[in-house]
Amino acid sequence: MTEAARAAAADPAALKVAGSVPLTPDGVPYGQPVLDRLVALLDLERIEENIFRGVSPAQSPVRVFGGQVAGQALVAAGRTVDPDRRVHSLHAYFIRPGDPSIPIVYEVDRIRDGRSFTTRRVVAVQRGKAIFSLSASFQKAEQGMDHAEPMPVVPDPELLPTFGERVEQLRDKVKGFNLAPRPIDVRYVADPPWVTRESGPHEARNQVWMRADGKLPDDELLHVCVLAYASDMTLLDSVLAKHGVYWGTDKVQGASLDHAMWFHRPFRADEWFLYDCVSPSASGNRGLATGKFFTRDGSLVATVVQEGLLRVLP
Known part of the structure; x- marks a missing residue:
């Protein structure tokens, strides 16, 4: 990616493309121009053989989105x-809050290149300190045992309101929503937590349909990275639903501590997938959530x- 394209990815003015950018009912940009910005954000600048640099969107919250x-x-x-090795798992820790106003440097350690598996460790650095670490394993394609649990029965995504429509319906009641452009189309299967909280605690579960809001290039690693991006959205909603609280409507201080993913089968992140999340436990001001991604x-x-x-907080 060129320096101009990288700068545009972090600049809200980049959305002012030919014609007008579509807006959700609550006034937030969405669609292909917004998704293109996400693709540009994921196209890192190579500084050295094993060192890369990334930026954050100008319209970011106080901390870099996990x-x-x-x-x-x-x-x-x-x-x-x-390229013939696909990522099959990652394990990560969020160490310090990231500052979206400055670039992030990613240092890659080539741990091992085996006959079937490749292992990498990545440390994200700002101001000389680690803010995030990730270990990832890649594997050559192999054939073997194959089974999976079935997908829950839920309504089709086209029958459900968009995130913007949900927010617009409750604009006067709900405060604190992030009004940054949304590259991921999110549709709650049931009433979202900021609605159900009014009637008290519910099942520790949250289900949403998701997809990249536009067309992505035919790059398998990019689709996996977009899914990793989306996986940090709505996951902890399953914890909050159990206790009848939610971001913005209650004084909830939250942050991701660690994150693990296993990739089982090929997919496209620009096609609908169901994100089925449950919380088995919460204690010590920490909540655990598990999520499963199903294709349509x-x-x-x-x-x-x-x-x-x-x-x-009180």
Whole structure:
């Protein structure tokens, strides 16, 4: 990616392309121009053989979004691996809050190149300190045992309101939503947590349909990285639903602590997938959540586990 394209990825003015950029009902840009910015953010600059640099969008929250740094770190790891090896797992720790106003440097350690598996470790650095670490394993394609649990029965995504429509319906009641451009189309299967919280605690579960909001290039690693980006969205909602609280409507202090993903089968991130999330436990101001990604035809393509810091303040 050129310096101009990289600068445009972090500049909200980049959305002012020919014609007008579509807006959601709550006034947030979406669609192909926004997705193109995400693709540009994931196209890291190579500084040295094993060192890469990434940027954050100008319209960022106070801290770098966890899905962004995870996606960029996975891109850095993948750039040092033979294309015939697919990532099958990653394990990551969020060490310090990232500052979106400055670039992030990704240092890749080539741990091992075996006959079947390749292992990489990536450390994301800002101001000389690690803010994130990731280990990822890649494997040559092999044939063997194959089974998976079935997908839950849920309504089709076209029958459900968009995220923007949900927010617009409750604009006067709900505060604190991120109004940055949305590259991922998210549709809650049931009423979202900021609605159900009014009637108290519910089942520790959250289900959403998701897809990249546009067309992605035919780059398998890019689709995996976009899924990693999306996996940090809505996952901890399953924890909050159990306790009848939510970001913005209650004083909830939260942050991702660690994140693990296993990729089971090929998929396209610009096609609909169901993200089925449950929380088996919460204690010590930490909540654990697990998520499963299913394609529309019912194929289980990825599993996620994350622990988050969740403090409900008085």
